[in-house]
Amino acid sequence: MPRSSSAVERLIADPTGRQPRADARRNVERLVVAARTAIAEIGADASAHEIAARAGVGIGTFYRRIPSREALLLAVLEEVLDSMAEAGDRALAGSDPWRSLADFALAYVGLRAESRGLCEALGGARAEELTRALAALRERFRLLVERAQAAGAMRTDIAWQDVPFLLASVTAGDRTLGLQATGDQWRRTLRVLLDGLRTGTPGPLPGTAPS
Template identity: 65%
Template sequence: MNRPDSAVGRLMATEAGHRPRADAQRNVERIVVAARTAIAEIGVDAGAHEIARRAGVGVGTFYRRVPSREALLEAVLDEVLTEIADVADRSLAAPEPWAGLCEFAAAFVRLRAESCGIGEALGGACGDALDQSLAGLRERIRLLVERAQAAGVMRTDLPWQDVPFLLAAAATGARTLGMRAGAQQWERNLRIILDGLRTTEPAPLPGTPPG
């Protein structure tokens, strides 16, 4: 069963006034899955023809099932941002503030590192379409940071607004200066960043150095 606030649920809500056919819902589900992978690999410029091809449907079916390419991308990106907000909520409920912040940071950076489109959306590439979701995510990051600072496990000489930029910096490209990133490069970057935010001893670095 699709949640009303999921991408499929939002798109199926446009079929107002009658119960959608099973085949129509299956097509929407395939289109949403295809859109998520296309956004991750191509970015927010992923086109309708490319998404339809990945979904195994014709462009005509694509436009019968979704109001527009923009509406589809907004629904999918909003769904992903809701998922990361859910991670933030679980992290806020963690007994240990530092462990909660680290759990969220890892999920946030992994998403940025693995999805080109999410990185673009978090950077504001979608205009004001995702303003509400981004505002909710900012508020959760503020609470995570201030909770860790209040517990005395995170340095207090920087405002919470620095943290999203630091986390974004952990998701680097595959190559720089002729060197190839290690298999766990973003995790190493993140560990260095988190250790720089701690008030206690640094943790061991994961993975191997880039070569």
């Protein structure tokens, strides 16, 4: 996959080819960083005022530098999804089909665990606007799963479409039945899940059990 443009590049793109002033670019960069953290903590509908405050700029500067709040949120979500697809490409370049799938699953679930807004986007929020990025990510899942199955490293009764649903379940929550998950819970859950998909010997569990 060719390298995708960054959120900053998408937001400052000018059809005339003119380059923005250095201070204008810096403000956009700050707003993109602030939007990424706001999306992670608050969700995919973080407000313009919240993002501007986190970036340390006024709301007037926000709207002078950004076409709209929607454009900013979409650009950031596309950038994160594209980074996932690029992680899939790096995994596909590996020589071990099972290790490639497992490494990609770790990166994918790790990003899900870090960002509330990303989980919302993967769950269908803004699906029409993110059609291209989501399709690219689905294709990486398909290629990685089918390669692992062809190598005899993964159960063949599992459809590749099952795997995104299984990985989504890994970050379902940090409390259940009065039990509190440790910081490593999603890693432990992921390891159990991967061993259930794998043909061969299970791997060691990371971290400690929930309390």
